[in-house]
Amino acid sequence: MEQLLDILKKNRLSITDSRKQILQLFLKNNGALAHADIEKNTGEIFDRVTVYRTLQTFVDKGIIHNIPTTDNSILYALCKENCEEGHHHDNHVHFICDSCHKTICLDDVTVPAVKLPKGFTPNQAEMVVNGVCDDCK
């Protein structure tokens, strides 16, 4: 709860119920959350629109980041310390379990550098690995 208020204050955001609850969802849950997950957990309390706007605010502030997926959905996960407003430093690998379908941030596994063809300048790299997670093995 301390941590929660800290994050909101550090980012100069008003303390509101929706922000507290949605942020808490992320803090409790190590994995990534889809919009649908968040709505399922808060949908009866907050309006859908509020959920959208809250998530967008968090992304803008660098509190959460989104994870690319192959189906057309967006997954959100907490950023680590060094993200700041308008600039994400999200260079860890994401793991999607084929069995339980959870997405996990592998914070300790950094995205390796790759050698690009001549003329290409990299800026940021995302990596998503599929497979079987620790819980489902």
Next chain:
Amino acid sequence: MEQLLDILKKNRLSITDSRKQILQLFLKNNGALAHADIEKNTGEIFDRVTVYRTLQTFVDKGIIHNIPTTDNSILYALCKENCEEGHHHDNHVHFICDSCHKTICLDDVTVPAVKLPKGFTPNQAEMVVNGVCDDCK
């Protein structure tokens, strides 16, 4: 045109106008195409639904694969030779240009292996790199 019919025949698909035209779009275009791109190029000829179904058919057959994105859209790109029905072998890196927003398949750059934490078994890995492409440098 030869190539086009070859691909369709090899996959035991009926030769229809929509399949020919949409497949040709991919053959002409080295990069990836969003659903919207495809509809823009064929939308006045074919129904939206036909485009959806054609793309789905191509994915099922292993003719195209989809590329994960951070916004909630799907990008499609041609598979290389070794894809087959129901099973994709898509292990090259994708590059999204921050300037022209095109997505390019870097067929020669393979996704590097990463060491996962204990208990995690990898199956497939996707990698998307952002930056400036050869044309925009």
Next chain:
DNA sequence: GTATTTTTGCAATAGTGTTGCAAGTTTAAA
């Protein structure tokens, strides 16, 4: 405690993807 700023919920709207079915096209077989 009050004024200002920000956030929320509602309603309306726009965009995206899916399904069933009849009509049309392609394929295969006579």
Next chain:
DNA sequence: TTTAAACTTGCAACACTATTGCAAAAATAC
């Protein structure tokens, strides 16, 4: 080459997802 069977398409309707404007409500600042 003609015909029957199989498959594909377009339309309409629907379901789901996301966005916007605005008034009411809440949070912050004074």
